[in-house]
Amino acid sequence: MSEPLRLKxxxxxxxxxxxxxxxxxxxxxxxxxxxxxxxxxxxxxxAIGIATGRLAxxxxxxxxxxxxxxxxxxxxxxxxxxxxxxxxxxxxxxxxDVAWRQALxxxxxxxxxxxxxYFRARAAxxxxxxxxxxxxxxxxxxxxxxxxxxxxxxxxxxxxFLETDxxxxxxxxLKAGSAASHVAMLARSRGVPMVxxxxxxxxxxxxxxxxxxxxxxxxxxPSKAEVEAFRLLSSSFAARREKAEIYLRKPAVTKAGTxxxxxxxxxxxxxxxxxxxxxxxxxxxxxxxxxxxxxLPDEETQYRAYRKVLExxxxxxxxxxxxxxxxxxxxxxxxxxxxxxxxxxxGIRLSLARPEIFGVQIRALLRAAVHGNLKVMFxxxxxxxxxxxxxxxxxxxxxxxxxxGVVQKMPPLGIMVEVPSAAIAPEAFADVAFFSIGSNxxxxxxxxxxxxxxxxxxxxxVRHPAVLRLIASVAxxxxxxxxxxxxxxxxxGDPASIPALLEAGLRDLSVAPAQLAMAKAAIADVSV
Amino acid sequence: xxxxxxxxxxxTHEVGLHARPSVKFTKLAKTFTAEVEVALAxxxxxxxxxxxVKVMAAKAPKGTMLHIRARGDGAGEAVGALVELVRRDFxxxxxxxxxx
Numbered sequence: 001m002s003e004p005l006r007l008k009x010x011x012x013x014x015x016x017x018x019x020x021x022x023x024x025x026x027x028x029x030x031x032x033x034x035x036x037x038x039x040x041x042x043x044x045x046x047a048i049g050i051a052t053g054r055l056a057x058x059x060x061x062x063x064x065x066x067x068x069x070x071x072x073x074x075x076x077x078x079x080x081x082x083x084x085x086x087x088x089x090x091x092x093x094x095x096x097d098v099a100w101r102q103a104l105x106x107x108x109x110x111x112x113x114x115x116x117x118y119f120r121a122r123a124a125x126x127x128x129x130x131x132x133x134x135x136x137x138x139x140x141x142x143x144x145x146x147x148x149x150x151x152x153x154x155x156x157x158x159x160x161f162l163e164t165d166x167x168x169x170x171x172x173x174l175k176a177g178s179a180a181s182h183v184a185m186l187a188r189s190r191g192v193p194m195v196x197x198x199x200x201x202x203x204x205x206x207x208x209x210x211x212x213x214x215x216x217x218x219x220x221x222p223s224k225a226e227v228e229a230f231r232l233l234s235s236s237f238a239a240r241r242e243k244a245e246i247y248l249r250k251p252a253v254t255k256a257g258t259x260x261x262x263x264x265x266x267x268x269x270x271x272x273x274x275x276x277x278x279x280x281x282x283x284x285x286x287x288x289x290x291x292x293x294x295x296l297p298d299e300e301t302q303y304r305a306y307r308k309v310l311e312x313x314x315x316x317x318x319x320x321x322x323x324x325x326x327x328x329x330x331x332x333x334x335x336x337x338x339x340x341x342x343x344x345x346x347g348i349r350l351s352l353a354r355p356e357i358f359g360v361q362i363r364a365l366l367r368a369a370v371h372g373n374l375k376v377m378f379x380x381x382x383x384x385x386x387x388x389x390x391x392x393x394x395x396x397x398x399x400x401x402x403x404x405g406v407v408q409k410m411p412p413l414g415i416m417v418e419v420p421s422a423a424i425a426p427e428a429f430a431d432v433a434f435f436s437i438g439s440n441x442x443x444x445x446x447x448x449x450x451x452x453x454x455x456x457x458x459x460x461x462v463r464h465p466a467v468l469r470l471i472a473s474v475a476x477x478x479x480x481x482x483x484x485x486x487x488x489x490x491x492x493g494d495p496a497s498i499p500a501l502l503e504a505g506l507r508d509l510s511v512a513p514a515q516l517a518m519a520k521a522a523i524a525d526v527s528v
Numbered sequence: 529x530x531x532x533x534x535x536x537x538x539x540t541h542e543v544g545l546h547a548r549p550s551v552k553f554t555k556l557a558k559t560f561t562a563e564v565e566v567a568l569a570x571x572x573x574x575x576x577x578x579x580x581v582k583v584m585a586a587k588a589p590k591g592t593m594l595h596i597r598a599r600g601d602g603a604g605e606a607v608g609a610l611v612e613l614v615r616r617d618f619x620x621x622x623x624x625x626x627x628x
Contacts, residue, residue: 068547068548068551069547071548071551072547072548072550072551072580075550075551075554075555075580076580076581079554079579079580079581080579081576081579081580081581081582082581107581110585114587116544116587116589118543118544118546118589119546119584119587122546122547122584125547
């Protein structure tokens with residue numbers, strides 16, 4: 001057995017996972033073999049079925065010539081004379097992809113060597129048929145990451161994360177990636193261990209790996225002693241997490257008896273399904289970018305999403321952030337391509353530039369406001385004019401709805417404090433309803449360190465004195481002006497950062513649901 | 529004791545018994561329970577007329593005399609229908625000529 005290999009990275013979501021490595025980057029060209037011959041047979045039959053189904057779907061919109069080609073390919077795939085030899089090879093122990101490739105290559109060779117040009121040209125059809133099934137086979141294996149697998153690769157797509165069943169464990173280990181990426185946020189809120197910034201690995205590791213996402217590292221090809229040590233660390237973490245669960249049901253109070261409000265951050269209306277509303281003080285941040293997936297959501301879709309969360313919260317406050325697209329969150333048909341997107345047309349800048357799209361969201365929010373304790377905040381506010389224009393659009397849409405007799409209500413309007421200009425000179429915003437410090441963006445702008453860049457991750461710390469000083473000054477301004485100030489960045493749920501945030505004067509934090517218990521436990525240890 | 533039938537027909541289709549014509553040919557053959565085979569010569573080799581892979585492998589270009597034989601229930605109807613299909617130029621009409 002070769003030497004174990006330790007890679008050091010940055011924890012993006014605390015926890016431990018022991019499991020087989022699953023290579024994210026090889027998915028497109030690699031077929032994951034199955035455990036039994038029967039599974040291999042089933043995989044090939046399924047892949048042939050998928051390929052046939054796709055061709056049939058294509059026929060629906062094809063013209064006559066194209067339909068002729070597609071029908072020919074379907075007839076081929078449905079012919080036992082083509083699939084029989086491949087399935088027979090699988091039955092005798094060949095992997096499905098090898099068997100299919102060999103069977104088809106033999107057919108293709110027959111066409112290629114024909115003395116008739118028309119016949120030779122059909123080789124391209126046969127290659128197409130071969131590759132469609134191979135594609136279906138590899139996709140099939142994409143879904144078939146073993147239970148409890150550690151996903152390993154450059155980066156992982158949010159859809160991939162969402163498609164995966166994490167109930168039997170597993171984790172994420174990325175060579176690049178970022179603790180501030182959307183997948184990292186999702187991983188924290190679902191309690192999936194995740195490490196980023198592991199860098200390149202010398203070989204292509206396979207087999208069981210140990211993911212320590214508390215300290216940020218992974219062990220490949222672990223020795224027996226390492227597995228044992230890892231399991232001790234893992235169970236100690238589980239015990240600490242379990243102890244924290246005791247705090248989950250109680251209001252958050254510091255050692256000195258100071259009450260702290262702890263709300264939750266959510267990204268999708270369905271996130272609240274797994275949260276007991278009595279364990280939190282409301283929703284401190286509901287992101288709305290995820291509603292803006294591949295298409296722009298209509299007013300009714302948005303209204304239903306907001307209303308669902310408001311009704312779940314009962315009378316507790318729900319702070320919804322208007323769409324914060326752009327930056328690292330592109331939305332087709334809405335955001336623009338830019339050389340430096342974090343400093344470009346994103347957040348409220350984009351919404352104000354696309355009033356027809358923003359108006360849809362505003363109307364949905366105004367209508368939803370009657371169903372609970374809604375507050376609305378604008379992201380990326382840099383100057384007062386932006387807030388005023390956004391507030392004016394709310395007033396305008398409200399008047400429009402009222403004129404049509406639509407039930408609506410104007411919610412309190414606040415701003416995210418995340419652009420340094422707003423944090424340094426908050427007096428420009430003395431008349432807004434509330435401040436919510438977005439510590440992720442505030443930190444990246446103050447430290448000039450992109451949050452999606454692992455190579456500058458060491459600079460991206462909310463605990464740098466420059467960032468903490470700004471937070472303290474915003475908190476002090478809020479107290480003096482009687483403007484509520486909360487914090488909704490990742491730092492709010494980080495036990496290592498919580499003491500510094502409370503010392504900076506914050507009394508209102510919003511955290512990922514999976515961090516509620518640990519955050520409350522950490523608060524109980526602070527003596528402010 | 530089972531029925532059997534045999535016939536020959538000239539392929540006039542521009543590309544021969546290939547691709548789209550062979551799809552139609554095998555689909556029609558499959559509607560009969562009889563065992564149906566094709567060949568380019570009276571003495572074979574014979575290919576399964578219900579398998580597009582086999583029919584394509586017969587490599588029958590335009591101008592070929594196609595031999596069709598069937599055995600079993602409805603053998604006569606099967607051969608008759610398939611001969612008719614080839615004679616009708618696979619219902620493709622004049623626009624079947626493709627440059628692709």
